[in-house]
Amino acid sequence: MYGRALKPLALATAAGAALAFGLIFFYAPLDADQGFIQKIFYLHVPMAIVALLGFLAGGVMAAMHLRTRRRVWDMRSYVAIHLSIILAVGVLVTGSIWAKASWGHWWVWDEPMLVSFLIIFLLYAVYQPLRFSIDDPERQARYASVFAISGAAFTVLNFVAVRMAATYTHPRVFSQTGGNMPAEMFFTFLVSLAAMALVFATLWTLELGSKSASERLRRARRRLEREADGRAPGLDGEAGRTRPAGGAPAAVSVSAASAPTPAPR
């Protein structure tokens, strides 16, 4: 079901990324005091915005999961957060490079955006350990959703707190490339942002497609197995049906030596 959207999305992403790169290198003017290194802005800031929105979207999807009880929302939330964590690493790395180039230090504590990102990254780095140290898949989805909603709320709160701490020591109006940049720069930035959002959407769709495909495969395999079990003499065909989906498959084939061992999740 994700396959159909994937192709146009991928094409749009390729076009968007190509356009963004073209604009960044050939259209946007060189920054007067930062020079060429300022171009990392077109990668760093869109990445940060998309990662941030990804975390927030993960929270909203988690809320949908808790409301509707449909596992697919948990999957969507999981994939969004997973991708955002990867983007957040990118944000920290590019931010660090930019800081080194323009301020001479690999890390600066008075850049609220970067500091907030570090804190949020440290929080979300626990998302996967938390998720995968819960065995029961239903509870795993529920706990991960509670985490995702709390994390989204915290993300906003954290930005407020870090910005307050920063303005306290160093009053600053807006980050140096924000305020009044030339129209060419702003246009390039918008295209880069759109391209980054498309990259995110494509990867999200791809990952969800692969997740749902392997889920369908697992279900089909289990059904086959159950049919094989049902035909085996002296076996109760109903035994497998009562188990919840995704549980440990060991119980089914206790006595059925002929049944193939299912692959672990």
Place this chain on the structure above:
Amino acid sequence: MIGAAFAILRKDLRVELRAREAVPAMALFAVTAFVLFHFAFDRDALDGDVAAGTLWITLLLTTVLGVNRLFVAEREQGGLEAMLLAPIDRTAIFLAKATALFLYLVAVEVVAVPAFALLLLGPDLFASLPALSALLLLADLGLAAVGALVGALAAETRAREVIGPLLLLPLVVPLAIAGAQATEPLFTGSGTPEDLGRWLGLMSLYATIFVLLSVALFDFLLED
């Protein structure tokens, strides 16, 4: 709901009074940390930002101990199943746990803050006591809410001793910011800071958000 919450809270406090598992450990941890800070900084008396940071980080790390103990009795002795069987609102369990944690934190601070003043703090504590108490009480409110939520979240995981602290520490960063920033002028000996209001505001915002979040989400953690 309030009645049920009170009953659970009374049970928790009675267990704590008899077994003394959380509060003495937390207080001991805090005092030991002060001794460690003395040697780490190699200073006999601290003031200003270093004193504020030392106090707040110690108290926040002490919270980790309390949060780790919060659901232990429920897990180890099956108390949670009994509570879930009872026809009470799940929110009552959250309220009771958060209130218990709040009271533990206050009790620990009653010991730890004077100990800090005695062992490490350069300037006089009494001048800054009213403002500091307000900050600590508000921070405890936020810590109690976030601690009960994180405790319940980590309680069902396999690596709960690791997951709990790892979750809690990034979540308390706003409190560390507000607490340390607001306490720093108190400990420089210049009297009350002019910015106290905004940091109290941030702490209230934090407490409000996490109380609301926990009330909304706690039901989903205790479903089975």
